[in-house]
Amino acid sequence: MVEKLSITLPSEMVDAIKSRIEAGSHASTSEVIREAMRTWLRLEEEHEERIEALRIRVKQSLEDPRPNLSAKQVRERLDALYAKHNS
Numbered sequence: 001m002v003e004k005l006s007i008t009l010p011s012e013m014v015d016a017i018k019s020r021i022e023a024g025s026h027a028s029t030s031e032v033i034r035e036a037m038r039t040w041l042r043l044e045e046e047h048e049e050r051i052e053a054l055r056i057r058v059k060q061s062l063e064d065p066r067p068n069l070s071a072k073q074v075r076e077r078l079d080a081l082y083a084k085h086n087s
Contacts, residue, residue: 017029
C-alpha cells in the first residue's frame with residue numbers, strides 16, 4: 001500500500017534532494033525520501049538494539065552475585081595484579 005504525503009522542508013534539504021536527482025543518483029524526490037526513511041528506520045532499530053543490550057548488561061551487573069568492592073579494595077587488587085605481571 002502506498003500513501004501520498006505532503007511535507008514541508010527547508011530550502012537546504014530541498015536543494016540537497018534536487019542535487020541528488022540532477023546527479024543521477026536518484027530518479028525522483030520520492031526515491032530520495034524513501035531511501036532517507038529506510039536509513040532513518042535502520043538507525044532507529046540499531047539504536048533500540050544498543051539500548052536493549054545496555055539494559056541487559058545493567059541487569060546482569062545488578063544481579064551479579066559477587067560481592068561489592070570498595071575503591072580501596074579494587075585498587076589493592078589491581079596493584080597486586082600489576083605487581084604479579086611485572087615481576
